[in-house]
Amino acid sequence: METLTKEHYPLGTKRPELLFTPTRKAYHELTLDAAIAGEITSADMRISPETLLLHAQISDSLGRTQLANNFRRAAELIRISDERILQIYNALRPNRSTKQELLAIARELEEEYGATENARLVREAADVYERRGRLKKLEE
Structure with a gap:
């Protein structure tokens, strides 16, 4: 499999044969006429994890490592329900979770969804919140 670079961007113009929806519809099938019919x-209008990973490759080729990491994390999140993502988002807000709760979320992300990049991010947040005093205080 070839590695994509900046020369392949935008994918919809330069490499549309690589683009598919999660339902496996090809990019060229997503037309107004098809929608009207x-x-x-x-579900056909959602981005696929594979497309996000292609964008990560292009970002890496441009030296945009953080953007590439964001695309990789987004690709992992596609397998998780929107409801659960919002719960995790709220748990990551300062003073909303204990360190143990955040570490449990990281384990869930890794073990249930294979979302290792997101798990790493949650663990990093737990450590930073601990250093900065932004973890939920336990009732005494």
Whole structure:
């Protein structure tokens, strides 16, 4: 498999044959006519993890490491329900969770979803919150 670089961006123009939705519809199938005919559902309009990983490759080729990491984390999150993502987001807000609660979320991300990059980010947040005194205080 080839590694994509900045020359392949934008993918929709330069490499559309690589783009598929999570329902495996090809990029070229996502047309207004198809939508009017009822051949496209809302699930067809979502981005696939594979597409996000292609964007990560391009970002890496530009030296935009943080952006590439964001694309990789986003690709992992696609397998997680929107409801659970919002719960995790709220748990990551300062003073909302104990360190143990955040570490449990990191384990869940890794073990249930294979989301190792996101788990690493949650563990890092737990450590930073601990250093800065931003963890939830236990009732005494």
